Amino acid sequence: MEVRLRAVLADKELIRLYRQMVLSREFEDACAEQYTKGNITGFLHLYTGQEAVAVGATAALGRDDYILSAYREHAQAIVRGAEPRRVMAELFGKATGMCKGKGGSMHLFDPELSFMGGYAIVGGQLPIAVGLALSAVQRGENRITACFFGDGAVNQGTFHESLNWARLWELPVLFICENNFYGIGTEMHRSSALASIHKRTCGYDIPSEKVDGMDVIAVLRAIRHAADKVREEQRPYFVEAVTYRFRGHSMSDPAKYRSAAEHEMWKARDPIPSFAKRLIEEVIVTESELAEIRKECSEEVSEAVRFAEESPWPEDDEVYEDVYV
């Protein structure tokens, strides 16, 4: 039984979740288009289909809580409050980008938002999250650290080292595994002896749960509960969000390794229309209001693209900046 939406959040907040999912989707669609045009180059990993995870989780975290992620992190940054135009400019490699064009799609960062980075080495962000949690504890800051990673990361040494470490030192880390079943083209059953990821944490005595990552409200409730536990008990917690990416691993992947039936089955569970349906059923918004939101998001993204296009390239001298303090 699904919970009633109003039991979870106020109307305004519920609508905001919808808006954030739509904005994320629109942003990624625009990225795909700009990649095809050659304005975005390099690796480009889109989040399409997984929106409920970033949106639900971020809504459940505090403003000061640290967030770290992997390379599929545009939505996580935007939902956290990064301006779409500055993210888009970063993807274009422009001077006005979030990281002055030096990071690109995979390395978004903004300390003002406590968004502590996108990392492109699978599993690389986990130990860093543990260290941030340690610094918060030692400095007496009441913030937890939420660390996103994919199902592919669970076979890295850093995954096991970091879980053990966070539990051993009793650090407030919320591990969030976005299980979209694939690491590039390899399905999880072909890479993991135990495909039920959340069960792995028993080796480190870390409580865990699995949540439907296509349901933004389910994610929000699970992360709220998990974050409360982490904050109260000052200990790690683990959530596996089961989700699906609707596009290939990156723009160069046509995703031929997945059956049409599988894809269709997941498309039918698209987190955005299913949430819209609930909002309408519970008389929180009307279809025309939702259409208005979609239009606004689409305009915001078009404006972001325009901003990125019109922004200047970095100066050549910039290449030497920021190697050292």
Place this chain on the structure above:
Amino acid sequence: MPEMTYRDAINLALKEEMRRDSSVVTWGEDVALYEGSFKVTRGLLAEFGEERVKDTPISENTIIGVAIGAAMGGLRPVAELMTVNFALLAMDQIVNHMSKIRYMFGGQTFLPMVIRAPGGGGSQLAAQHSQSLETFFMHCPGMYVAMPTTPADAKGLLKTAIRDNNPVMFLEHELLYNSKGEVPEDPEFLIPFGKANVIRAGSDVTIVAYSRMTALALEAAIELERESISCEVVDLRTLTPLDTETFISSARKTGRAVVVEECWHSAGLGGDIAWRIHNACFETLLVPVARVSGLDVPMPYSRKLEKLCIPQVSSIIQAVRSVLSGASQG
């Protein structure tokens, strides 16, 4: 000035900096209760407590990753790797993360952290425990690399490393821990990075070295002095930033140079330094720069064979003689 060992000088630097700044913390395998496998962290747990002096799991990559996160969050961690050989298990965090985070995030953060790692060969510890990996780190921009030779430098450079806002690889030599020297007591005694030390002045030939190789170069210089050969020894102190100025002006003056490195010869840092000298002093050099390097083999265990692999005083003397006779080898 009191005399103390290289080990105690490092220990003192750690204590002074931890007293001075409560955000300085340290951790590593066997660092706290056991006081370090080389006993460098003796007394730290007793004085600063579990909160700031921590034992870790045997998880090198995560020892560094946690330090990165902690540094990003406002602490000043000094992570100890039991030996530099184990840095290879942490190369992902060191090279892929630590050295790049500031740059790839557009200068929005910085990592005030130090990685301390003992290393070098000469104790018959065989192939996996005798490596000199300094070139690996020097090759990678985004971190500093300090390699002290004397106890005073060990103290002054470590204090600078801890106060610096950049990540620093602080590479200690296992065979120098018991060496003694005078060490200033002043808690504000700091040695700046990127300033090589002309540790012995001379006029016939310049020897460029670092860490234990400087100690050997000094011995060679003393022996050669008996033959009236005057060697100027330049101790690099930090490999990054590299003080090219000092060794280039020395080589310009003497017209001859020998570079001594403990690491492997092939693609070793000595090749880079020799190139810099050739490039800057092509007109004034009397003879090509010579290199004395570690032998290009995994380190053998046998004492007899190991000796062949690490530069010796005798090999430095031989190299100096060869450049003086007009022929450079290596």
